[in-house]
Amino acid sequence: NAGVTQTPKFQVLKTGQSMTLQCAQDMNHEYMSWYRQDPGMGLRLIHYSVGAGITDQGEVPNGYNVSRSTTEDFPLRLLSAAPSQTSVYFCASSYASGRIQDTQYFGPGTRLTVL
């Protein structure tokens, strides 16, 4: 198993540009999520999904869109990038529909810089 994969690893955008961060898992996990990691702030939840076709907002959803058309993929879209979205983005997944007892598996991250 490849686990949780994320592409790209690095990305530089100009303010106002749009892009999609890709996340895929091959473990047949129902629950998938996106976090952003900023210095001194730990991880903050952006959006999550408890299964194909079901998504919900986390703590910091503004400026981001998600969709979940398959179990495997959970892309994160930045509609109009802003410098405040400069961060490291992590995708995570777990087996059941987000049951807290289940271990979350994290991808390697995407480092995004918005100029």
Add this chain to the structure above:
Amino acid sequence: AQSVTQLDSQVPVFEEAPVELRCNYSSSVSVYLFWYVQYPNQGLQLLLKYLSGSTLVKGINGFEAEFNKSQTSFHLRKPSVHISDTAEYFCAVSPQYSSASKIIFGSGTRLSIRP
């Protein structure tokens, strides 16, 4: 609501010395507690978790943590560290029986090991 405080942003330790990384939490309900490790340029990996039962929890790589309800703490310890333990460590808390979307991460403690 829950919150978690990691009291030290950086902890330098000599190789083979013991280490304790401190974590305190605040919650009006019963909680689950977690420690994650993030090695350089990688995603987070679960070290250990407290769900119920014994307050002393053993994790991977020789780490352990003790849940202290009266002091609302969940400190992480290792009796003898190795260079390979150099990483950032995150404490996290969630309400019991909740969803993974409710997990709150601390701001992290960077552990640096000196030879």
